[in-house]
Amino acid sequence: MGETYGADETLLWALRCRECGGRTCEAVCPTYRVTRRESLGPRGRLSLIAEFLGDDDGAKGPGAAELFEAAFTCLHCGACASQCSARIPIPDVVLSFRALLLRRPFR
């Protein structure tokens, strides 16, 4: 871990999440455990990132508030990555997305 990705790579990693049935990434995510909100867990974060970056015209993507909250509540603790069956470096993907959000003029 420790990589920062551009928009395309961030999207590709986010799309690799198969939303598998194990939900082990959520089981170890501290913010999901205390809130029980999917958007504050690894699967939910990846799903929002994929939805936002994959939405070319910005018409149907998630709202700004949800995106900011999902991205900026990640603790970067790495517990989810150790559980991910698709071997997605989830904390790096979320951190890369943060950097993209901060650089990007928001709609």
Next chain:
Amino acid sequence: MAKLIYNITMLHYDMSEWLNSLRGIVASNLRRSRMPFPFDASICYKWREGLYFERSKERILYTSCMYQMAHVIGAAAAKLEKFSVADGGMRARLAALGAKAAGGLLLRPDPREVERAGGILRNIYAMLKGSGVTLGVLESEPYSGALLYELGFVDDFAAYARRVYESLKSNGVREVVTTDPHTQYILEKIYPRYVERFDLKVTSYLNLIDRSRVRARPGKFVVHDSCYYSRYLDMRGAIRGLLRGARLIEHPTITGKDASQCCGGPVESTYPGLARAVAASRLADLSKLSRDIVVECPICYANLQRANEDAGNPARLYDLAEVLGGG
């Protein structure tokens, strides 16, 4: 629907405004004093009084002022929580404005916490000296910039990291010995990605201590691992090696490498309420195994200690360097 759109717009406005304010505070302070927040930087060096350091700067002990300022960040976070940005609306805007104003004021450190941080750093110095490690120090030590990177201000971080690197090189530094996990991670793993021709050796003090010359305080402890040391830097085994002699209570889902939980500290400056909830949950889990908790990071200590005080101090927290000593 109109109300929903309004709320979403306001929350985004508040969060991005808060992040911009935070970025402004951190960036302006780094420019001015090479510290992320406005406080009297003399607290970074107080622990050195009366200690001997080599004149050579080839290998330096580098604190990045993390132990000394962790509680200052904690105090600022407690103030922020009163105007939680997560609440949205006017309170968050006021918080952002207040924070802008606070950028010009000095945060007041608690003298007891400065003394405690000094004791930890002097213990680290003594263990290194006892292990035959000789070190210099920089007269003026810049902060590593870890917070900028962790918040996602990657461009600001990259520019600042280059300045820190140039400063270290101009002092003749070849090896940096770190005292906390954030600084070790950021220098070892992240600087080389952003600083061209980065060639410093970066070593944690934990990897320089001679195991045969230190002994853990006897007792029954549970270890709260730093996420960086444990999962990113693979130092979990080395730390337990240093703690041999103490009785460590382990549990796969509470202290295991893959499943152990974070203290919540990384979001204390953006979502302090969430940081507090995560810390409370973590403290409750750890306390099931032992009331004596060893931490390895000043941010973890500040966050878990705040949760401990909220809960009426059911646990006793120690830094690793407070539990280890000359054998």
